[in-house]
Amino acid sequence: MRAPLATLVTLGLATVWPAALAFAGAGQEAVDYVLVPPAATPSRRAAGVAHVLYLNRCAGGCEVQSGDNDPHQNRSSIIRKPAVLPAFSFGDAAWTSLVQCVRHAYALYDLSIVTEPPPANVDHVAVLVAGRPTDLGFGLGTLGVAPLSVDCSPQRNVLAFAFADSHPAENLNELCSTVVHEAGHTFGLDHALQCRDPMTYLTACGGQAFLNIESRCGEFRKDRHCRCSDVQNSHVKLTNELGPSGVLALAGTVSLADTPTWDGSVLTGQVDEPRWIRSIELWINGFRWGRLPHTALSDFLFTAPPVSNGILDIEVRSVNDLGAAAAHKLTLTKGAPCQTSATCRDPEVCQEGRCMYPAPTGPLGAVCTEPQDCASWECFDYSGAPRCSMVCSPGLERSECPAGYTCVSSKDPAPGMCWPTEELPSGGCSSAAPTSGPAWLLVLLGLLGLLAPLGSRRR
Ligand SMILES: [Zn+2]
Known part of the structure; x- marks a missing residue:
């Protein structure tokens, strides 16, 4: 009772x-x-x-x-x-x-x-x-x-x-x-x-x-x-102890409040995610213009960024704690489709009516200043100089990072990022390493x- x-x-x-x-x-x-x-x-x-x-x-x-x-x-x-x-x-x-x-x-x-x-x-x-x-x-x-x-x-x-x-x-x-x-x-x-x-x-x-x-x-x-x-990561603990089943986590859904017009518009809507929202992101023509790190709320609002005129492939993407992504996509046209790169901002180029930024190329571990420097869109600073990184789960026995990298704890995006092992401040130990109490206790x-x-x- x-x-x-x-x-x-x-x-x-x-x-x-x-x-x-x-x-x-x-x-x-x-x-x-x-x-x-x-x-x-x-x-x-x-x-x-x-x-x-x-x-x-x-x-x-x-x-x-x-x-x-x-x-x-x-x-x-x-x-x-x-x-x-x-x-x-x-x-x-x-x-x-x-x-x-x-x-x-x-x-x-x-x-x-x-x-x-x-x-x-x-x-x-x-x-x-x-x-x-x-x-x-x-x-x-x-x-x-x-x-x-x-x-x-x-x-x-x-x-x-x-x-x-x-x-x-x-x-x-x-x-x-x-x-x-x-x-x-x-x-x-x-x-x-x-x-x-x-x-x-x-x-x-x-x-x-x-x-x-x-x-x-x-x-x-x-x-x-x-x-x-x-700290405890329930998913990592169960994955380490039981092993993965092979079933992949499903992402939720993203919906927009209204079909937006473009000039002066905002994109508002809601994410229905049964797990935990790692981030809600606004992508336009392959460029990530906005990113809302985890909040307890599932509502989002993006203000229209200063994009060049042309066709806009817009995607609002929700990523959950396991990296599974849901997206709502739509295509709008601002002004007229571009004909040549001359009407696009440098370094954009016109491709099929769309002004496109060059795809990021920075490999894992490359020095970076902004996310768009990195192919992974993750520029992370763990100990001094930011480097291109990738999301991972600290403590996972089967590491998601390649050889030479260790998964360290990060708040954004949680739970962790890959960092060069040889550059770890503690000489190779992740900050997420268990800190077990003494045996007698x-x-x-x-x-x-x-x-x-x-x-x-x-x-
Ligand atoms: Zn209990």
Whole structure:
């Protein structure tokens, strides 16, 4: 049962649950994961992650045991006493929708979402989607609970719980979010203080996806270091641990408010992007005239730039956090089509009625002063002199940068840019390198987690 709406606090676009509602006197914001030790031996750690996620609707009820983890036996180390969870109560159609939603959330990663018990020899992670938190001794406000390894390594053969009956039956997105979130903990993800990522505690966030951006961690109010690094990139973490599925992310759509005229006009419109908008760009005849770096808003307004007369191939392009682009294209004519380059501005040339700038040619690593110096349209300054660069994802094990380049963190465009490794200030280490805490601290946290689970609330 959820806390009454009157107790919610609204912060900007996000409605958040005050931590004090769920956990009195803890002195810290409590979490819905229980810290557990990592796999005991190097060989078990080397076995890596299970690539099967079993969603168990507990048809006929689930007997759950406390003890060494074994999802085949519904046995978990994070519960204290045996119990029986009642069956998923929302019906077949809701279950089908829920499974589709979870599959969509993990579609980019090498993870099979199954609804039948895996064979005994198949390692997997199970999420039991049923019951109420009180069935297992957790507080009423708990939506789900999962184990999180203290070193953020992925786990195999563990159970997580999504307490279906603590969610409204009419809003399966909430339950889907909890299932996706709890499974995320088993893969080593902490809480991102980022409303559009399913690892958040914040609610009323709109569409969510494991984002390819670097977020600080935290629950409700203050940000904090993530458990195993300063920041967390959920997409990079899952790609590193699970591997890519081969499915490519789709971009959203771009729409214009009106079909514009040209002289003195502005281009206004809206981007519908289910993920995170990295930038909204205005391109005319192959030249990028405007670029709005990420904002939380999807509306855009571009003022008409001082282009030469002629045919104008206009494109408003939206790029998401994975680099997938959506575009709205239209062709207008300002004045008359050019006949010769004499009516175009230097160094433009007239091609088929269009005044065109020469295509940029600067290769990766070339010194630059403006984006149009670079074939990639990215002129980035990491340590002194700007250089032509390219967008990448810091921390990705299979680097997107060519040999001799390292992906370093950048705010614009997020999440990172390729920079010559030999010119890194720290002698070859990306600023995005994990800054893990000392081992003894992790062990201590693990012991605390085992002796006194930090809590069990999701949101
Ligand atoms: Zn959580």
